[in-house]
Amino acid sequence: MTEPPLVLIEWEDSAQPMPAWVYLADFEAGAVVRCTSVGWLIHDGAYVKALAPNKASIEGEDSAQVSGVIRIPTRSVVRIIKLFRMEDCHSQLDTK
Numbered sequence: 001m002t003e004p005p006l007v008l009i010e011w012e013d014s015a016q017p018m019p020a021w022v023y024l025a026d027f028e029a030g031a032v033v034r035c036t037s038v039g040w041l042i043h044d045g046a047y048v049k050a051l052a053p054n055k056a057s058i059e060g061e062d063s064a065q066v067s068g069v070i071r072i073p074t075r076s077v078v079r080i081i082k083l084f085r086m087e088d089c090h091s092q093l094d095t096k
Contacts, residue, residue, distance in 0.1 A: 004040040
């Protein structure tokens with residue numbers, strides 16, 4: 001199995017529902033909530049992105065497990081930034 005990329009996803013979400021009744025004339029629309037999530041992009045679909053913030057391989061790469069997976073609607077994604085481990089950056093610099 002190919003290692004999924006480690007990414008930061010910025011995305012927009014709705015606010016928490018209002019807990020009380022409000023007169024329609026007094027209603028004020030709130031702003032969209034901007035969220036930031038970091039994890040392994042385990043599914044990069046046309047309709048949904050699946051991000052796992054926790055990953056473990058107990059018995060090698062064939063036994064990889066994830067937890068805490070969040071599903072983000074693709075239409076809510078503002079941008080995706082691929083992240084790199086410091087070791088990977090240093091090894092790439094050493095080869096140049």
